[in-house]
Amino acid sequence: MKNFTCVQDLGDIQSALKEAFEIKKDRFQYAELGKNKTLMMIFFNSSLRTRLSTQKAALNLGMNVIVLDIAQGAWKLETERGVIMDGDKPEHLLEAIPVMGCYCDIIGVRSFARFENRDDDYNEVIINQFIQHSGRPVFSMEAATRHPLQSFADLITIEEYKKTARPKVVMTWAPHPRPLPQAVPNSFAEWMNVTDYEFVITHPEGYELAPEFVGNARVEYDQMEAFKDADFIYAKSWGSYAADTYGQVLSKDRNWTVGEKQMAVTNNAYFMHCLPVRRNMIVADEVIESPQSIVIQEAANREISATVVLKKMLESLK
Numbered sequence: 001m002k003n004f005t006c007v008q009d010l011g012d013i014q015s016a017l018k019e020a021f022e023i024k025k026d027r028f029q030y031a032e033l034g035k036n037k038t039l040m041m042i043f044f045n046s047s048l049r050t051r052l053s054t055q056k057a058a059l060n061l062g063m064n065v066i067v068l069d070i071a072q073g074a075w076k077l078e079t080e081r082g083v084i085m086d087g088d089k090p091e092h093l094l095e096a097i098p099v100m101g102c103y104c105d106i107i108g109v110r111s112f113a114r115f116e117n118r119d120d121d122y123n124e125v126i127i128n129q130f131i132q133h134s135g136r137p138v139f140s141m142e143a144a145t146r147h148p149l150q151s152f153a154d155l156i157t158i159e160e161y162k163k164t165a166r167p168k169v170v171m172t173w174a175p176h177p178r179p180l181p182q183a184v185p186n187s188f189a190e191w192m193n194v195t196d197y198e199f200v201i202t203h204p205e206g207y208e209l210a211p212e213f214v215g216n217a218r219v220e221y222d223q224m225e226a227f228k229d230a231d232f233i234y235a236k237s238w239g240s241y242a243a244d245t246y247g248q249v250l251s252k253d254r255n256w257t258v259g260e261k262q263m264a265v266t267n268n269a270y271f272m273h274c275l276p277v278r279r280n281m282i283v284a285d286e287v288i289e290s291p292q293s294i295v296i297q298e299a300a301n302r303e304i305s306a307t308v309v310l311k312k313m314l315e316s317l318k
């Protein structure tokens with residue numbers, strides 16, 4: 001695997017899952033694979049889990065790690081070509097990227113949707129420039145439209161906890177004070193679409209995701225109806241995708257906050273969220289603290305998904 005930005009890059013999902021469970025049994029079994037190889041992690045946005053779990057994964061594989069927070073200590077970067085650079089940005093991405101590539105073997109990039117221009121976000125202009133100009137294999141640590149390391153960890157978690165072969169998985173929108181990217185819900189939907197689970201998406205009208213990500217999911221606007229008999233509830237807030245309201249908050253309706261009332265109609269569902277989560281906006285304290293909440297186990301699996309992805313990338317360096 002050269003680059004990793006979406007589920008298709010991983011190849012056969014069942015064999016990737018098998019590899020994940022083997023690595024989970026002994027996460028140091030490939031500790032020689034990354035010897036003298038350097039991972040560079042570039043963050044344009046904040047992170048707790050991705051930063052720590054990806055670094056841990058690289059250490060499991062014997063790699064060296066360099067982390068750069070663009071906003072803290074690097075030159076401010078111009079990203080548009082053709083701009084007369086007489087403003088506050090002393091360096092262009094088109095020089096910075098190949099320079100970064102000189103000092104490492106694999107690059108991870110976190111660059112959220114900027115919500116300025118939908119086409120730019122959905123064309124993935126930042127991570128694609130890394131793929132084009134770094135001369136190195138590149139993986140997404142959440143790009144504008146997808147967060148595949150998260151979705152892979154989510155899938156591993158569902159496989160661990162499911163009690164039936166074909167569980168009902170419901171992804172619900174939830175309120176948040178600020179508009180959040182669609183990367184996590186897009187990606188989760190994309191990964192659910194390659195399983196044979198029953199997959200339902202519920203959100204208020206106006207919050208429709210891009211059809212290429214919804215795929216074969218059933219969209220149900222009535223949250224209580226969607227939650228009936230669910231085995232997994234996957235909560236996430238996102239800003240509008242619609243062309244005329246792109247990146248806006250359309251609703252702060254706290255009736256959509258996942259509480260005990262909603263969980264009561266499920267099949268004693270597990271509660272999932274990628275974190276960070278705002279309590280009592282996205283989910284009630286009682287739900288996230290209940291035994292059915294598997295958010296910590298889900299976060300723990302980020303180390304496993306990252307170890308599998310880096311292992312596959314290291315193998316194709318040779």
Ligand code: AN0
Nearest residue numbers: 180181183184274275276
């Ligand atoms: C980010 C998002 O919604 O994409 C990161 C989630 C992993 N969340 C926030 O910005 C709060």
Ligand code: CP
Nearest residue numbers: 047048049050274275
């Ligand atoms: N879930 C996730 O990617 O968390 P961070 O934003 O803290 O990395």
